[in-house]
Amino acid sequence: MRSRPDFQSMQGWTAHDQIDQLRSKLSLKDRDRQAYYEASRRAIAKNENLVLALHAGNKEQRVALAQSQNRDEEVIHQVFLERKTTRLAMLRNTAKKAIDLMDQKGCEEAKRYNSLQHQRSMCEQRLRDLQTLLDSMELAGSKGPKDIEQEQVIRQLENRIDKMRIRINTAKNIRHTYEEILHYLKEESLVFPEKLDAMELAIRAQNKELAELRAIQQDAQLSKDVAKSDLQKQEQAHFEAKRMREQTLNEKKKQVEKQKEFAEKAEKRAQRATFHADDHAHDHPVSRLSISKSAEQIQTYEEAFRLIKEATVVFDINDIVWQFQRQDGIPQ
Template sequence: MPLSGNAVKAPLHDQIMEMQRKIQLLEGDRAAHHESSQAAMKKNREAILQLRQENKRLYRKLAQANAGDEHIIKAAFHNRGLEKDVYRNMSGKMALTTLDQKALSKMKRLNALKHTTQTYEQRLEEERLTTINNLRALENSLEKTQFKCKEAENIMTNYLKLKSHMQEESLTFQSQLDSLEAEILKSREELHNLQVMNNDAQHSKEAAKAELQKQEEQLYKERKERERIIASYRKKVEERKAHAEKVDRRTQRANMQQDELSSEVQHSTTRMTGEEEKAISTFEEAFQRIKEATGVTDVQDVVQRFISQKETHLHLEKLKAENEKMIQQLKEQKELLSQQFQDVKYSGEAKLSRWMLEESEQRLQAQQQKCDVAKERLDWLVKTISTIRAGVEHLANKLQHIRLVNPIFATMTLMPVDNFGFNTLLLKISGDIQTYQFFVRIERKLPSYNTRVKLPEDQSLDLFNDEDESEEDEADILSREALKRQSQLIVDSKSKKKPWKKKKGKF
């Protein structure tokens, strides 16, 4: 990894040195151009001053122009050399005009040179700023690269530690797998036994339910038969009792009539007695029915019962009138309350709607705030995950060519260990644990009457022995950090299952 770091640092250093050389060259060019521009400007200023002085002198001698322009031109251009020959045949005014034109052209040229100088300076400043920005960007990129390099080194160290730890734990995977397979076999055998017990208990329950239903039906039939016989016996007793009373009454009336009446009256009354007997028998039958309906045997009680019924009827009529009056009052009160409700409804509808609107807006703002917070957190998580993923992918690309061989494990003959093997083992162990937890949940869902099925003593002893052996195996598994959580689930499930097994042994 340090070699790769030096390889990254060397090109960056060369680029920085090259940029610095370019900057120095640009600074030199700018200084040279500036000096040349300053020299040209100075020369032009001197020429302008000199021309102005000459113009002033020519103006002073303008009055002498008509007297002799050639003399003036010679005097003006006595130290110019070839320029004196150019103005030899010109008048003073023409020479002055020509000089003015030259002065204007030189002024224009001076302005153009100034503009060019400013343009070059501005371009040089822009290039300098661009170079500075590029240099800063390169420095930032260098810092980020160094930071990522450090992070990659830390991640690589952690991966190496994790790899060594996994290689150490791979030594115990076979024993752990054997113990887990033994646990699974025990659990399957126990599940089979529990299923057999459940089936037996279900059959026993169904047989008991059928027997109970049969017994209840038989008991119901016997009770109905007894009630029918008792009712028939009661009816016969009442009929015989009524017949005996009728016979006694007729005998008593016949004896009294024989003692008091004569034979003639007896003959006439015999016809009347037949009609009276019919009426009496009719009244007696009606009275008997009344007694059966009311449940009393004395005449006074029957009369008292009818009187009380009359009072009850009057009381009920009175209650009916009071209730009708109360219903009328309640109806009026209902109409009044309905009117008040309509008034309140139409008057407070605007307030209620405004209050509901404000409450809804508050809820909406709260939900929007929650949504914004959740969105910010989601963006942060996505950004973090993308950064981590990029770092891990970059690190994986950098570490593809590295193959570490531990000398401790190189001397030992072990089965080949790779990521696929680890994932396969972990998936198998997690699947076995889920199967075991499923069996435990099935055991917990068994009905309560299932615990009363007796088991052979040898089987219960074997179960307790299996528990002890599994607890010893779990002690070995608990000593390893890799499968501690998974083994803890098995221990918890078995600790919850122990009282159930003891209860089976008792019964």
């Protein structure tokens, strides 16, 4: 459906402008129609070329198919040249299909041939059985009852002989095995005396070694008992010596404590006497007799302290106490 010109939008335009506008639209539509026409012509030409190419390809394929069929016909004609019926039946088929059909027929013929072979073998076996039966019947008819009994006895004897032969062969094999075992035992018996002597010597050596080990064990046990008793005696002696040392040490400690107390008291008295003597010398006159007595007492105390130091071989009271504490293991 064609669109009408939009005259409302052209209001206010001059007639010349409106004509130019319409001409431009018409020229645009003409160009569009021309382009569409050219595109359609190109598509038509392309499709025509495609149709021509397809026709040409179809023609080539028909020619190739005809040639192939002609070649298949030639092959079938050459193969089935001497078999007219089969050749006429295969002319409308391709070579591949003809091969498949002939394979199928070949399999069917092979199955039929195998079936006929089996039937033939069965018939031949049946014929042999019948012939054997006929021969036995003829033989039985020609011989008397005594002959038949003799043949049975002969067959029984032959069976017994065969069984006896089997037993004899088995007995021979067993005898051969036992002979080999006997030969091996005889060879071993020749070596037994030497082995027995060697074992007796080994037993004697083991018994001798066992006796020596028992003697060593007894000596070791005696040594152990003696060492144990000596150890107990030494422990007892050590305990007694330790107890005596502790007792002596305690006595010495007591003596030292007494001497220390005596020395401290003597030192304190000497200090007090010296202090009082100085006070009396400043405050009151003291007689020479009292001073001389005090000096004699101080000298006596000093002599006693000197004897204590010589007895303890230590020249300091604190050192004496420290020595006794260290011997007793008392922490400082």
